[in-house]
Amino acid sequence: MPVTVSMIAKHVGLSRQTVGFILGDRGHLFREETRKRVLAAAEELGYRRNAAAMAMMRGRYNAIGLLQSVNAAFGLVHANFLAALMEQLRATNMHLSLGQVDDETLVDESAMPELMNSWAVDGLIISYVANYPERLVDILHRYRLPAIWTNVKHPFDAVYSDDYAGARDATELLLKMGHRRIAFVRYYDGVHYSSRDRWSGYSDAMHAAGLQPRRIGTHMGDWTSAEAHARRAEHVRAWVQTADRPSAVVIDDEEVATLVVHFAAVVGVALGSDLSVMNISRDALPVLGRVVSTMRIPTGDMAFAAVPLLLEKITTSGSELPSVSVPCLSFNPDATCRPPVG
């Protein structure tokens, strides 16, 4: 049994309302001595505001929800994204509530998924990495849930990274250094728009320079098994040490970039001079002890953009807001990218 305002009132011999005022933000209306007595009693008894009553009064929960698919591995919400969300929300004393509904529930059941039905949030950030169920759109609309999409290039109410420009800029950076044999390295073609856009950005930059795009690595359906890891590694080793390897590569995956750095060292190919490496990654952390040129996917910035957008959407309750495209940022471009020799 939690402590209520009434209990404190009884304890200090005042009315419920008086205590409520003092515990709220109208303490200044009362005698200092009265205030002190009430505050002391509240602390002594361990009074904590009842969040439910509060929410009911204000019609606001002061919390936003992050909706994810169960099917997508949780890891798809990057730590940077969560950290940035939290940072934004902390400033306004809001909470972040996590929720997952599995696609089957969303699609099959005619009723609203229980988890969403009684979700104590003012609005939602939708984090489906592509392939969200159509019915989700219906639900958001029908129940007038303010929501901002991430990872989806909707014209309205969405925040997404500009992967096209990111990959294009990465490629142009290498082109400007004088590279002409620039390849795009990838072993997994995702269903996500970013997968297509990165390839487009790269190949458009190549075409614009009058060059043929070249792709290294084919789609391997299996990404996670030990065999898949080994196969990728073998493939990377093979092309890194081959004579006609490109002078520069744009790599679409951090793990593959690590393999390239690794095998370059193993077979004696010097990064930068023998092979320029530009990594597309959510982190710009050193790889195997060395800094790698990175085009950073703006995971954190997307969260920074999404929160204010959602808050605005909540207060204006429902009007469509123009989407925000968040640019990628280049880090340490000359760490592993140098003009080609010879």
Added chain:
Amino acid sequence: MPVTVSMIAKHVGLSRQTVGFILGDRGHLFREETRKRVLAAAEELGYRRNAAAMAMMRGRYNAIGLLQSVNAAFGLVHANFLAALMEQLRATNMHLSLGQVDDETLVDESAMPELMNSWAVDGLIISYVANYPERLVDILHRYRLPAIWTNVKHPFDAVYSDDYAGARDATELLLKMGHRRIAFVRYYDGVHYSSRDRWSGYSDAMHAAGLQPRRIGTHMGDWTSAEAHARRAEHVRAWVQTADRPSAVVIDDEEVATLVVHFAAVVGVALGSDLSVMNISRDALPVLGRVVSTMRIPTGDMAFAAVPLLLEKITTSGSELPSVSVPCLSFNPDATCRPPVG
């Protein structure tokens, strides 16, 4: 303005209570035709249960909070941990609410931090990686917040990994294979108990076998800078290729393990035969394309243990529950660990 029961009642020409019953779990008390009418109206109007009113009635939020320090990087809550928490909560349609208070607020302010004061949760999972402020204990106690600690070896109300046994078992596994020159590799001594316990587990196993523990790597205060990465890498390269390197190593960090695998390949030291490697890590994922013997820190299992414990604590409101020590698990012990040659 969200849709309420009253609005539906008006719409179908029934009383508020009747509609409430039908929308709740007592629909069977009414005529099928009435039910259908109400349900159809609810769907048409987009009725969603008011979570605040619900929580107020039940005295339960059906949500638990995960409290983290701002100071500790968010990354310290591992994705596995979050995923496991979510999985547990999904089964009971509960939500997970994330909250961070910075240590200063917790320590300095006499008042309850606002974020915790109006947190709509039934209980808390505390995820401070050591060095939690003493005042946090006061607050939990004073406000009777049901809480389970993680990462802290409290005798009550805590869930923690058995890092001592993990490191000991890892070492014994190598001892049983016949290794005698087994070193413990670490470049950062954390303040967390696991840091001490792993060393103890390793060195106790060595002593029990009549051997001297040997530590490779000294504490480098700086872990994250590019220079620190480079320094670690250089150090690993040096001892991996030195003649008197140990025949086996227990490595306390995944990143360092990656460096060892990397430089072993670079300098031509064969993992398993020339150097046995046992990694202590939260993941047992392949490293640089190859499977590495791993003693896995049971991040996910800790979450699986913490949730039922917290739920019990919530329902029994307050009694002290015995803590749970979660064992580490060994994966692929013979991937990179082999009996020493010669």
Added chain:
DNA sequence: CTGAAAGCGCTTACAG
């Protein structure tokens, strides 16, 4: 500076 009334949206006995 302080006390009595109404209501946020819902549920739960209680009579019919």
Added chain:
DNA sequence: CTGAAAGCGCTTACAG
């Protein structure tokens, strides 16, 4: 099968 009453904990006008 259906309707009128009370209350969960709090705040917000309203009189004194």
